[in-house]
Amino acid sequence: MIIQQLHVESFRNIRSAQLSPGNGLNLIYGQNGSGKTSLLEAIHFLGLGRSFRSHLSQRVIQEGEDKLQLFSRLAAGDDEHKLGLRRFRNGDTEVRMDGERIKKLSLLAEALPIQLITPESFALLFEGPKARRQFIDWGAFHADSSFYLNWMSVRRALKQRNQLLRDKARYQQIAFWDKEFVRYSQVVTEIRKHYVDSLNEQLKGIIGGFLPQVEVRVSFTQGWDSKSDLAELLQTQYERDISLGFTVSGPHKADLRLRVGTLPAQDALSRGQLKLLVCALRIAQGRLLQQQLNKNSIYLVDDLPSELDKQHRKLLLQELVDTHAQVFVTAIDPAAISDSLNFPPDRTFRVERGEVKVIE
Numbered sequence: 001m002i003i004q005q006l007h008v009e010s011f012r013n014i015r016s017a018q019l020s021p022g023n024g025l026n027l028i029y030g031q032n033g034s035g036k037t038s039l040l041e042a043i044h045f046l047g048l049g050r051s052f053r054s055h056l057s058q059r060v061i062q063e064g065e066d067k068l069q070l071f072s073r074l075a076a077g078d079d080e081h082k083l084g085l086r087r088f089r090n091g092d093t094e095v096r097m098d099g100e101r102i103k104k105l106s107l108l109a110e111a112l113p114i115q116l117i118t119p120e121s122f123a124l125l126f127e128g129p130k131a132r133r134q135f136i137d138w139g140a141f142h143a144d145s146s147f148y149l150n151w152m153s154v155r156r157a158l159k160q161r162n163q164l165l166r167d168k169a170r171y172q173q174i175a176f177w178d179k180e181f182v183r184y185s186q187v188v189t190e191i192r193k194h195y196v197d198s199l200n201e202q203l204k205g206i207i208g209g210f211l212p213q214v215e216v217r218v219s220f221t222q223g224w225d226s227k228s229d230l231a232e233l234l235q236t237q238y239e240r241d242i243s244l245g246f247t248v249s250g251p252h253k254a255d256l257r258l259r260v261g262t263l264p265a266q267d268a269l270s271r272g273q274l275k276l277l278v279c280a281l282r283i284a285q286g287r288l289l290q291q292q293l294n295k296n297s298i299y300l301v302d303d304l305p306s307e308l309d310k311q312h313r314k315l316l317l318q319e320l321v322d323t324h325a326q327v328f329v330t331a332i333d334p335a336a337i338s339d340s341l342n343f344p345p346d347r348t349f350r351v352e353r354g355e356v357k358v359i360e
Contacts, residue, residue: 001112001296002326003043004080005073010065011045012038013354020358022346025320025327029334030351036330039351040116040300043328046070046085047112047298049093049105052120057087065089074112076295083111106141106148113142113289115282118302124278125266129255136220136256139285140188140195143292150187154251157181166245171238182231185251189222192254196220198292202284210276210315214269216260223253272307276316283319296325304329305336313340 008017013035030036037053041060044052045068051060061068071084085108086094095102097111123131140147157180164174200218207216224233233249234241241247258277260268265277279301286297299320305313317340320327331337334348348359 001298002075003072003298004075005071006043006046007069007071008039008042009069010062011042011068011070012060012062014038014042014356015062015354017354017356019349019356020347021326021328023326024324024346025317025329025341027334027337027345027348028328028330028351028356029332029337029348030330031332034351035354035356036351037118037302038354039349039356040118040302040328040330042070043298043300044114044116045087046072046083047108047114049085049095049108052116052118057091058089061087061089081111083108109138109141113286113295113297115286115297115299117279117282117300117304119306121278121282122271122274124281125258125274129253132256133252133254135281135285136192136196136254139199139288140191142289142295143195143198144191147188147191150184150191153184154181154188157184158247158250158252162246165241165247168242171235174238178231178234181247181250182234185230188251189254192251193220193222196256199284199288202288202291203280206280206284206319207277209319210280210312211269211273214260214273216258216265216277219257219259221255221257223251223255224249272309272312275307276312279316279319283323286323286325290323290325296323299323299325299327301327301329303331305331305333310340313337317341 002023003021006019006021008014017039028036028039041051041053045060054060067086067088069084069086071082074081074083082098084096095105095108097107124135137147137151157177161174161177161181164177196218203218224230230250234247237248258265266274269277282299286299290296301320304316308316313336317337329337338344350357350359
């Protein structure tokens with residue numbers, strides 16, 4: 001998927017911007033607070049219906065305006081699509097694709113798959129397992145069309161079960177939801193396992209290039225003891241779950257573990273190495289999507305030069321270029337990017353006080 005045209009209106013400090021990105025590497029530069037990150041955020045918002053910087057629409061919509069508007073022309077091979085989104089200050093969202101209104105934001109993610117790399121991407125390694133589950137589920141969602149409905153069924157059964165636990169219900173009342181929970185959990189877990197196995201094959205070469213002196217092991221944990229039957233475990237842990245008021249074991253506790261030797265990766269690697277590891281995960285995920293569905297992701301890389309020396313900037317940029325995907329990279333100093341390339345970017349944009357200008 002390629003963004004051929006992008007129109008941004010009333011998004012943070014960008015009052016109105018129109019640009020025609022290049023098919024490959026797009027360099028966006030400007031001082032801190034100029035709006036370059038907001039431009040990436042607008043693309044992310046168009047692809048997922050939400051910001052990567054704030055959960056509150058009021059903070060994204062420009063002050064004094066009642067809504068933001070985003071519009072793009074997309075190309076996938078010989079096919080072209082129009083995608084538009086409006087977000088109102090009251091929280092309502094209107095999305096149209098090729099003129100037809102769509103209600104499920106999951107269709108946005110399907111139409112415009114996005115890989116995001118920001119200074120906050122370290123959350124994938126440092127925060128709890130939620131971010132890593134979301135990483136796995138992004139890939140599982142794209143790789144297997146049945147994943148989304150099965151995962152929604154898991155969440156529905158889990159919600160009912162937890163409510164009964166809080167109500168101190170007898171196990172006989174919970175048993176029905178346990179059957180539903182186990183049924184869909186098994187499907188979700190198998191899809192996740194298969195996806196992580198496929199991802200590992202992609203990761204090996206990329207991590208080897210980025211961190212040749214380090215052996216990183218990536219493994220999947222399903223959320224309960226792999227030697228235990230989930231149905232039996234739920235019944236055995238009923239008293240414990242009742243006392244806590246929630247379900248301790250299940251696919252909602254799954255995780256992706258990254259280790260160097262006996263240590264978690266976040267304890268064994270420097271910040272520069274960790275950034276490269278996060279980038280490797282994102283690039284591998286995008287490559288796997290292309291291999292499985294012949295669909296390219298769009299890469300959004302904010303402040304790429306930070307914490308990377310010129311050699312590693314060059315390595316990362318080359319890996320991004322080799323994906324043959326559309327890439328948007330931001331930097332304060334454009335030389336930090338151009339000096340690490342053997343060729344000029346497809347397009348260069350300068351952002352100043354919310355105004356976006358193409359640099360010929």
